[in-house]
Structures are given as C-alpha cells and as structure tokens.
Amino acid sequence: MEYLTVHSPILIVAVPLLAAFVTPLISRMGNKVRDTFNVTLFGFTMFLVAILAIDIYTGGTRVYTLGAAVPELAIPENYMVPVRIMFQVDGISIFMGLTTTIVMLAALVYSLQFLKNETGQDRFYSLLMLLYVGMIGLEFTGDMFNLFVFLEILSIAGASLASYRTNLADAVEGGFKYIVISAVSALLVLFAIGILYGQYNLLSIAALANAMQFNTLDMIALAMLAIAFVMKLAGVPLHMWAPDTYAVAPAGITPMIYTSSAASMYALYRVTFTLYGGHFDTTAIGWVVIILGVLSMFIGVMMAIHQTDIKRLMAYHAISQSGYMLLGVGVGLAVLTDPVALASYGRDAMNGGIFHIINNALYKGMLFLTAEAIFFRIGTRDLNRMGGLGHNMKWTTIFFIIGALAISGIPPFNGFASKLLIYESVFRFNPLLSIIAMFVSLVTLASFTKVFYSAFTGPEMPAYKEVREVPRSMLIGMGIMAACIIFFSIFPGLVVDTIVAPATEALIDQASYINGVMGVAP
Amino acid sequence: MMQYIPYNIPFIAVALLVGIALFIIIFKRNLIKIVMGIAILEAGVNLFLVTLGYRAGGVAPIYTMTPEGAMVLPVPQALTLTSIVIGVSVIALMLTMVMHTYRHMGDIDARKSRLLKG
Amino acid sequence: MLSKIVRTISNQLILFVLVFGLYIIMHGHVTPGGGFQGGAVIASGVVMMIVAFGSGEIKKSLRESHLSVIESGGALIFIGMAFAGMGTVFFYNFLVGTPVFGGIPPTGPNPGHVWTGGVIPIMNFGVGLKVIAGLSAIVLAMALFSSGEEMEE
Numbered sequence: 011m012e013y014l015t016v017h018s019p020i021l022i023v024a025v026p027l028l029a030a031f032v033t034p035l036i037s038r039m040g041n042k043v044r045d046t047f048n049v050t051l052f053g054f055t056m057f058l059v060a061i062l063a064i065d066i067y068t069g070g071t072r073v074y075t076l077g078a079a080v081p082e083l084a085i086p087e088n089y090m091v092p093v094r095i096m097f098q099v100d101g102i103s104i105f106m107g108l109t110t111t112i113v114m115l116a117a118l119v120y121s122l123q124f125l126k127n128e129t130g131q132d133r134f135y136s137l138l139m140l141l142y143v144g145m146i147g148l149e150f151t152g153d154m155f156n157l158f159v160f161l162e163i164l165s166i167a168g169a170s171l172a173s174y175r176t177n178l179a180d181a182v183e184g185g186f187k188y189i190v191i192s193a194v195s196a197l198l199v200l201f202a203i204g205i206l207y208g209q210y211n212l213l214s215i216a217a218l219a220n221a222m223q224f225n226t227l228d229m230i231a232l233a234m235l236a237i238a239f240v241m242k243l244a245g246v247p248l249h250m251w252a253p254d255t256y257a258v259a260p261a262g263i264t265p266m267i268y269t270s271s272a273a274s275m276y277a278l279y280r281v282t283f284t285l286y287g288g289h290f291d292t293t294a295i296g297w298v299v300i301i302l303g304v305l306s307m308f309i310g311v312m313m314a315i316h317q318t319d320i321k322r323l324m325a326y327h328a329i330s331q332s333g334y335m336l337l338g339v340g341v342g343l344a345v346l347t348d349p350v351a352l353a354s355y356g357r358d359a360m361n362g363g364i365f366h367i368i369n370n371a372l373y374k375g376m377l378f379l380t381a382e383a384i385f386f387r388i389g390t391r392d393l394n395r396m397g398g399l400g401h402n403m404k405w406t407t408i409f410f411i412i413g414a415l416a417i418s419g420i421p422p423f424n425g426f427a428s429k430l431l432i433y434e435s436v437f438r439f440n441p442l443l444s445i446i447a448m449f450v451s452l453v454t455l456a457s458f459t460k461v462f463y464s465a466f467t468g469p470e471m472p473a474y475k476e477v478r479e480v481p482r483s484m485l486i487g488m489g490i491m492a493a494c495i496i497f498f499s500i501f502p503g504l505v506v507d508t509i510v511a512p513a514t515e516a517l518i519d520q521a522s523y524i525n526g527v528m529g530v531a532p
Numbered sequence: 533m534m535q536y537i538p539y540n541i542p543f544i545a546v547a548l549l550v551g552i553a554l555f556i557i558i559f560k561r562n563l564i565k566i567v568m569g570i571a572i573l574e575a576g577v578n579l580f581l582v583t584l585g586y587r588a589g590g591v592a593p594i595y596t597m598t599p600e601g602a603m604v605l606p607v608p609q610a611l612t613l614t615s616i617v618i619g620v621s622v623i624a625l626m627l628t629m630v631m632h633t634y635r636h637m638g639d640i641d642a643r644k645s646r647l648l649k650g
Numbered sequence: 651m652l653s654k655i656v657r658t659i660s661n662q663l664i665l666f667v668l669v670f671g672l673y674i675i676m677h678g679h680v681t682p683g684g685g686f687q688g689g690a691v692i693a694s695g696v697v698m699m700i701v702a703f704g705s706g707e708i709k710k711s712l713r714e715s716h717l718s719v720i721e722s723g724g725a726l727i728f729i730g731m732a733f734a735g736m737g738t739v740f741f742y743n744f745l746v747g748t749p750v751f752g753g754i755p756p757t758g759p760n761p762g763h764v765w766t767g768g769v770i771p772i773m774n775f776g777v778g779l780k781v782i783a784g785l786s787a788i789v790l791a792m793a794l795f796s797s798g799e800e801m802e803e
Contacts, residue, residue, distance in 0.1 A: 185629055
C-alpha cells in the first residue's frame with residue numbers, strides 16, 4: 011500500500027495509457043473482453059486516485075520525479091535546479107483529478123451500451139482513455155513543457171472523438187473547428203514556453219516561480235498564455251467553437267470535452283497564481299479575469315434563450331456557468347495582495363468559484379447525458395419536434411429535473427451552495443457584479459423551464475409512441491452523477507471543508523509549492 | 533544597432549511567419565488554406581525554439597567525432613522534435629476532416645459548407 | 651500505376667530506404683536520429699511505393715489488422731520498458747551496467763559506441779515500429795478514401 015501511494019501519481023497516468031495501447035489487441039477477442047478490461051483498469055485507477063487523495067489531504071504536496079533513484083529526489087546531486095520531468099500534486103491538482111475521474115466514470119459506463127451498433131468501437135475506447143490521460147496529466151504535471159504535451163494530447167483525442175460519427179456532416183465540422191482552435195492555442199502556449207526558457211533556462215514550474223523577475227518579456231509571455239487558455243476554455247471573446255463542438259459529440263464525450271475546458275481553466279489558475287503569483291500586484295490581472303467572467307455569464311445566457319437545438323442551448327449555458335467560476339476566482343486574484351480583504355471575503359470567493367467547478371461538471375455533464383439519451387431514442391435534437399417524452403422516459407425526466415434545478419441555483423441543491431458563496435463574497439467586493447450574477451441565474455431558470463416544457467411535458471406525440479426508456483448502462487451512468495449531486499447537496503459544508511478549502515490554500519500559498527521541489531536540495 | 537541584424541535574422545523570420553500564418557487562419561475561407569496556415573504557424577514556432585538555443589560560435593551537440601569548443605543547447609532541439617511530431621498528427625487529423633467534409637458537402641469553402649449556425 | 655521505369659526503380663530503391671531508416675532508428679542514441687525520424691523515413695518509402703504502384707495494389711499487401719498489431723506491439727515495447735523499471739521509479743534506466751546495452755560512454759569527443767545507452771535503444775525501436783505502422787496506415791487510408799474504397803481487414 012505504501013508502494014502504491016508513493017508511485018500513484020505516475021500510475022494514474024500510466025495505467026490508462028497502457029489500457030489505450032492494449033485495447034486494439036484485446037478487442038480481437040470480442041467486445042465483452044474489451045469492455046471488462048477497460049472497466050477493470052479504470053476501476054484500479056479510481057482506487058489509486060482515492061488513496062492519493064487521502065494522502066494529499068493528510069500529508070501535503072507530493073512530488074514524483076521520473077527516472078531518478080528515489081521518487082522524491084527532485085534535484086539531483088551537484089545540481090541547483092530540477093532537470094528531470096516531474097509530477098507535483100497539491101490540493102488543487104487532486105481536486106481537479108477527482109472531478110475528472112467522476113466524470114470519466116459516468117462517461118465510460120454510459121458509452122458501454124450507447125455504441126452497440128457503431129463500427130470502430132475499439133478506437134473509441136482507446137481515444138477515450140487517451141483523453142483521460144491527457145486531462146489527468148495536465149492536472150498533475152509540475153513542468154511547463156509537459157503541460158503543452160498533455161494539452162495537445164487531450165485536444166487531438168477530444169477532436170477525434172467529437173467527430174466520431176463521420177456519417178453525419180455536422181459532426182465533422184464541429185470536430186474541425188475544435189482542432190483548429192486547439193492547435194492555435196497550443197502553439198501560442200509553446201511560444202510562451204519558448205520565451206520563458208530563453209530567459210531562465212528552466213522548464214519546471216516551481217523553479218521558474220522562484221526565478222521569475224517579471225520584466226517586459228515575461229509580461230508578453232503571460233499575455234500569450236492567458237489568451238491561449240481563454241481560447242481553450244471557451245471564454246467569451248473566443249467562444250465560437252464551443253456550441254458547435256458540444257452539440258455534435260456523441261455518447262459521454264460532451265461531458266469529457268467540457269471537463270477538459272475546466273482543466274484549461276485549472277492551467278490558467280496555475281499559471282497566474284503559482285508561476286506569476288508572488289511578485290507583482292495582481293489587481294489588474296484579477297480585474298481582467300472578472301470582466302471575462304461577467305461577459306461569459308451574460309452573453310452565454312443571452313445567446314441561449316433563442317436556441318432550438320437542445321445540446322446547443324446547453325452548450326451556451328456551459329459557457330455562462332464558466333463565467334461564474336472565472337468571477338469567483340478572479341475576485342480572489344484581485345485581492346490576493348491585500349491580507350484583510352483576502353481573509354474576509356477573498357477566500358470565500360475562491361471557495362465558491364472552485365466548488366462551482368465540480369458542481370458544474372456534475373450537473374452540466376448529467377444534462378448533456380440526458381440530451382444524448384433523447385437523441386439516442388428519437389434521432390433528433392430539435393426542440394420544435396419533441397414533445398411528451400415524460401410519459402415514456404421517466405428516469406430521464408427525473409434526472410433532467412435534478413440537473414435543471416441544480417444549474418439554476420435553487421435550494422437545496424449544490425448549485426445553490428456554490429452560487430451563494432459567490433454572491434455573498436462578490437457583493438462585498440463590488441455590488442454590481444453580484445446583481446448581474448443573480449440576474450443570469452434567473453434567466454438560466456427561465457431557459458431550462460422552456461426546455462422542460464417543450465421536451466418532456468405535454469401530450470404524447472403519435473410519432474413517439476413506441477419510445478421506451480434508454481438501456482440500463484446509460485441510466486447507471488446518469489445515476490452516478492445524480493447520486494454525487496444529491497450527496498453534495500446534503501453535505502455542502504463537509505465537501506467545502508474537505509475538498510475545496512485545501513485547493514484554495516494550495517492556490518494562494520505559492521511558497522509551499524516551491525519548497526516542495528526546491529527545498530530538497532542536497 | 534546594425535551589427536545585431538545578422539544575429540536577429542531568424543527572429544525576424546519567426547515574426548514574419550507567425551504574422552502571415554495568423555492572417556491566413558483568420559481571413560482565408562478555403563479549408564485547405566486554413567490547414568496550410570496552421571502548418572506555417574507551427575514552422576514559425578519550431579524555428580523560434582531552435583534559434584533560442586544558439587550560442588555564438590557553437591557546434592552541434594553531438595559527442596561523436598566533434599571538434600573542440602562550445603556547443604549549442606540541446607534541450608530546445610528535443611522540444612522542437614516533440615512539437616514536430618505533434619504537428620504531423622494534427623495536420624493529418626485536420627486533412628482527414630476536410631476530406632470528409634468534401635465528401636458530404638461537395639465544397640470546401642468555409643462559408644458554403646457550414647451547417648451549424650446561430 | 652505509373653510507367654514500368656518508375657515501378658522497377660521503386661522496387662530497387664525500397665531496399666535502400668528500409669536499410670537507411672533502420673540505421674537511423676538503431677543509432678538514435680549516438681548520432682542524430684531516433685524512433686520518429688527513422689520511422690518517418692521508412693513511411694516515406696511506403697509512400698513512394700503507393701505512388702508508383704497505385705493504392706489498389708498496395709492495399710492487398712498492407713492489411714489493416716497487420717498494421718494495427720505492429721502499432722500496438724511497438725507501443726507495448728515502449729511502455730513495457732518504462733514499467734520494467736518500476737522496481738525503483740517509472741522510466742528508470744535499469745539496463746545501465748548490465749551486459750544488455752549497458753556500457754558507459756566516455757565524455758568528450760569519441761568515435762561513438764552503439765552498445766551503450768541502457769533502455770533508450772529498445773525504446774527507440776518500439777517508437778520506430780509504431781511510427782512506421784501509424785504513418786503508413788494514415789497515408790494508405792487517405793489514398794483509398796479519395797478513390798472511394800476502404801482498407802482491407
């Protein structure tokens with residue numbers, strides 16, 4: 011057990027990678043063998059994530075160096091800086107890891123029966139495991155160039171999966187837009203990494219944070235990194251790809267692509283808080299993030315009102331909910347250098363923003379899965395042609411109601427808990443922002459009432475008389491997320507104290523991140 | 533100032549390549565031209581990475597039969613190699629998607645072959 | 651299918667291309683080269699055969715299942731070598747000092763020793779296999795797609 015805990019950062023990345031490589035060979039023996047193989051290896055990965063989480067929450071940051079004599083030896087003898095590839099897991103990394111793992115579990119179980127009649131299934135599972143590896147690698151890495159490589163892995167896997175249904179013309183178009191935006195943003199990240207390397211000769215995040223001098227070239231690098239990550243997380247000036255891509259992705263892929271946008275948001279926080287954090291006055295950067303958040307909230311929900319395609323509507327709501335996360339953490343970034351304000355409302359704002367990440371992944375993911383369930387049964391995504399599905403698809407309707415109430419911030423669901431944290435703390439920072447947030451929440455509720463009314467209620471349409479409930483594995487996939495939502499709704503305080511508060515501490519406290527690596531100098 | 537120009541020619545080339553590539557990606561409508569724009573952008577960023585490692589008067593960083601003297605930095609060359617491999621995969625994926633779009637819609641003009649709007 | 655001159659010369663040249671590509675793969679830890687570079691050279695040899703003979707002829711020799719097995723085999727060699735060092739740390743170079751690829755190269759200019767490097771030449775070989783199979787499959791699939799056929803199982 012001690013061995014597994016010490017080696018868990020790399021095993022969580024390597025075991026799904028092994029599954030991705032072996033799947034084309036194993037699928038020659040039949041579909042059932044391949045499905046059990048993938049589910050077993052992913053179950054082992056979940057177990058490793060759980061024991062790593064317990065270890066981080068009791069012990070602190072964990073460092074893993076690839077190829078050294080001992081895993082924790084970050085700096086070899088006679089060297090002053092780390093030279094090997096490192097994984098460094100702290101509170102916010104393991105928080106994002108937990109989010110990714112729960113969403114991946116639901117997506118994997120959901121896809122088991124969704125793909126029964128499609129061809130090329132072994133490539134689907136290979137690519138799904140590669141997408142998971144890309145996300146977890148992005149969240150656990152301690153090295154800037156590794157961040158670029160995992161960002162590209164998840165872009166390529168996500169784009170291939172989004173255009174999986176090549177018999178439909180719009181699926182290929184959605185995937186094409188995703189890969190063009192991802193390629194441009196990743197090349198911008200590489201340019202910024204080149205600028206930083208040319209100045210300091212260092213690639214690891216902790217060593218760069220220690221040596222950062224913040225001259226003009228560093229400001230250019232920060233601007234490029236920020237633009238690249240905002241492109242990837244579908245923040246508002248650069249959000250054009252998101253509705254197209256989220257609408258056409260099959261099975262459980264839309265929650266995974268949405269969670270990869272959340273991973274890009276994590277990368278943005280890692281760069282602004284840890285890499286550039288301690289040296290300069292972050293008020294200006296914080297205000298930029300806040301303005302992006304408010305724009306995303308407002309424009310996202312306004313564009314969502316008149317959509318008739320159910321997944322496109324949900325995609326615009328996903329953009330608007332990302333605005334809440336940017337708003338909460340942006341307030342924390344703006345008051346980072348002011349200890350009084352930080353203690354009174356800065357931490358609560360960041361707690362709200364970070365708690366909203368996992369809440370949103372859960373209920374937005376579940377809403378996307380219900381929309382795909384409807385598409386699976388009736389073959390269309392157009393709201394004008396749906397009606398009366400609540401008579402036949404009872405479980406799907408219940409899951410949709412839970413998701414719609416949670417996203418609008420209705421008590422007692424978990425959306426209300428995180429939004430209340432954001433409202434209260436942002437109100438003390440600037441009242442206008444909080445009022446905009448509440449207004450956006452109202453319009454969200456109105457929009458989802460429209461969807462519920464047109465899709466699920468009403469008389470039963472004659473074309474849909476034989477529509478039955480979706481297969482059992484899809485219901486289990488949605489049920490996993492619903493169970494997590496209900497658990498988070500009943501015990502929000504427990505969740506915030508156990509999972510979210512260490513993440514906020516890890517972001518604010520830059521010094522302990524640096525000491526985790528540089529402090530082990532011989 | 534004039535004596536710095538020979539050392540800065542690669543960086544000027546990088547700026548030109550990145551500028552031309554961004555112009556192509558934003559303003560051209562033919563899908564194949566957008567793919568070419570991304571290939572040019574990638575070439576520019578790779579050139580930037582390799583140029584960063586240059587040390588004046590250095591030789592290639594290989595130990596086999598090499599003359600004495602300083603060597604250029606080998607780490608940016610490893611980073612560039614990884615970037616080239618990723619670039620090959622991305623270009624292959626994009627070209628496949630363009631081929632599928634052509635088969636479905638019969639036209640690769642980005643304005644005429646759009647289905648997802650609004 | 652191109653003319654007889656082109657086909658004959660391609661038949662002769664493919665052997666040189668294969669030998670050159672394997673040379674680049676196997677000497678990757680001493681001279682410039684390595685897995686991806688050598689694999690790309692051999693894949694361009696395959697492209698030369700596709701252009702000379704037409705994709706319909708090459709389709710009968712390169713089947714999709716064979717290429718898939720070679721690709722997965724190459725990837726498994728790579729990650730198997732990485733896992734084999736798990737006694738200490740992932741990716742640990744456990745073959746240094748052992749008789750298999752385990753010499754210590756001297757520092758400074760020297761004529762280059764192939765029997766050094768530890769795990770690296772074996773990983774180069776695995777990556778080379780994967781790149782050959784992957785790039786050949788991509789080019790063959792694209793050539794067949796544009797003429798309306800599919801790859802053979």
